[in-house]
Amino acid sequence: MSNKGVNIKNLTKIYEGNNNFKAVDNISVDIKPGEFVTLLGPSGCGKTTTLRMVAGFEIPTSGDIVLGDEVINNLSPDKRDTSMVFQSYALFPHYNIFDNIAYGLKLKKLDKETIKSKVTNIIDLVGLKGMENRYPNQLSGGQQQRVALARALVMEPGVLLFDEPLSNLDAKLRVYMRTEIRKIQQKVGITAIYVTHDQSEAMSLSDRIIIMNKGIIEQVGTPKEVYYTPKTKFVADFIGxxxxxxxxxxxxxxxxxxxxxxxxxxxxxxxxxxxxxxxxxxxxxxxxxxxxxxxxxxxxxxxxxxxxxxxxxxxxxxxxxxxxxxxxxxxxxxxxxxxxxxxxxxxxxxxxx
Ligand SMILES: Nc1ncnc2c1ncn2[C@@H]1O[C@H](COP(=O)(O)OP(=O)(O)O)[C@@H](O)[C@H]1O
Ligand SMILES: [Mg+2]
CATH class of the missing domain: 2.40.50.140 (Nucleic acid-binding proteins)
Known part of the structure; x- marks a missing residue:
């Protein structure tokens, strides 16, 4: 698997409209290859907007996003070396698990044998062996989440993006799945940017946490740094x-x-x-x-x-x-x-x- 760093430089997003809302306000952060980084903050602070700019679903108003050594601001999502795991899973209901995971590889016109071997490997990795022929509605929420993860991983992106992927699961499963995600990420060594408003999720998953508030970054640090040495009252209060x-x-x-x-x-x-x-x-x-x-x-x-x-x-x-x-x-x-x-x-x- 490849892994790439993501360098976000003075990134700003203003949603044009009656009040030209500044959702992301001049943020900069350098994410290293293989790092697991979480964007953490209350609802509406600009986490999803930031992630969607990295994925290419939103165009930055100003600033740069550098993936590896390439400025990717103007690339369409499919030209970027990123894959996103959504909260809603976004699985195809009429495709079985194998075909759901194989979908992106087929679009890339890889040959059948290569697809089969890649998909089989990933199915093993995420713990879905034996489920290849089931349909999404025959899986539990946790299993559907694994399919969504497999579908992103099979593309072998330079960076994996997650937007609150566990919010649809019940509390116990959420805790279990987050350790699974961490294990899989460490096994493949992929760079990950993960959005959540749940501080315990951020603490347990992250190499570093980026704490956002009203479009700005309040602090970037390891879980220990943000817990023991918060820079602001906001951070101290939000973490623990x-x-x-x-x-x-x-x-x-x-x-x-x-x-x-x-x-x-x-x-x-x-x-x-x-x-x-x-x-x-x-x-x-x-x-x-x-x-x-x-x-x-x-x-x-x-x-x-x-x-x-x-x-x-x-x-x-x-x-x-x-x-x-x-x-x-x-x-x-x-x-x-x-x-x-x-x-x-x-x-x-x-x-x-
Ligand atoms: N397409 C849009 N048009 C206008 N405002 C938006 C749009 N998307 C998000 N916003 C606003 O931008 C702010 C940040 O949203 P978002 O990035 O989704 O926050 P978060 O993911 O942290 O909850 C919110 O105030 C939201 O209402
Ligand atoms: Mg969001």
Whole structure:
């Protein structure tokens, strides 16, 4: 299989109309060959528009898309080295599975033997052996999704494009299919661009996540980077659950910042460009916060709920309301609503934005 990099440069899409809506606003990102990259963001943020410009179904208003070393802006979809897997599968109901998968190869006028061998290989790869003669309506949703994937893969494109391919499946199958997609992608080493609004899907699939908001890119990073070091409040909030506490920088030196938060001084990792007296916000993940009789900040428990694997708390501090998850509560002291507690956390778990 081939795999190609995709370099998106200052890409903009304005939908012409009464209000000339700017759906994608000057985005740039360089995707390496073989990389699995996810476009993640809320509905309407421009993910599908971006993907469709790469596929050639939408014409960019400005900017460039480079596939491998070729600028592909002006190529029609069938001339591009891309294949798209749609949410709706888009299978031909009157063709059996073999013919559905073989369709694109027949259009390319490959000889019968080559088609047979390519299709058989792909059917094996996606786990559909024995289903060749069935029709789409004789398959489960997950199996139909495999056919759609096989049909894209059999074309041996330089990059595989996915637009929310799992949204029609029930929750359990969605989780199963996403690991299947990842396995298959890694096996063939193909470049993949995957659109989703589901952050856990993005976390589990991606080498890097591109987080979009209102047509712009908020951050590009590995799942760990976007979770532990979000650049903006939007990213912190969109990936997982985040607590924010306002504070002030006292001093910055040697990769650390001394800050003042709710009357308490603490020293935390920091490599940004804020300086003394600047205001800042700290991001704290619910699983990184603890409550007890000793600690840094004063708080009052306003919600205490047993969730099985964790105890879910909301604790009101001087200037914030913290969501806190204490794992494995069995045998531990549980604080009830109304209890006065101390809140603590490790400096390494504090991220400043
Ligand atoms: N063909 C179109 N004409 C006008 N506006 C469009 C068109 N397609 C999408 N939009 C608008 O562009 C924005 C981004 O859409 P889209 O890329 O589909 O978002 P996403 O996939 O992130 O949900 C939305 O506000 C949507 O309404
Ligand atoms: Mg979409």
């Amino acid at each position: 659950t985040a607590n924010f506490i306002d504070g002030e920088i006292i001093e910055v030196s040697n990769g650390k910042a001394k800050i003042l938060v709710e009357g308490q001084e603490l020293t935390v990792p920091y490599t940004g460009d804020k300086k003394a007296k600047d205001s800042c916000t700290i991001v704290l993940r619910p699983e990184a916060v603890d409550i007890g009789e000793e600690g840094l900040l004063d708080g009052t428990v306003t919600l205490s709920t047993f969730m099985g694997s964790y105890q879910d708390y909301i604790v009101k501090t001087k200037n914030s309301e913290l969501k806190i998850q204490l794992n494995n509560p069995q045998g531990k002291k549980i604080f009830e609503e109304g209890a006065n507690v101390k809140v603590s956390f490790d400096a390494v778990n504090v991220h400043i934005i």
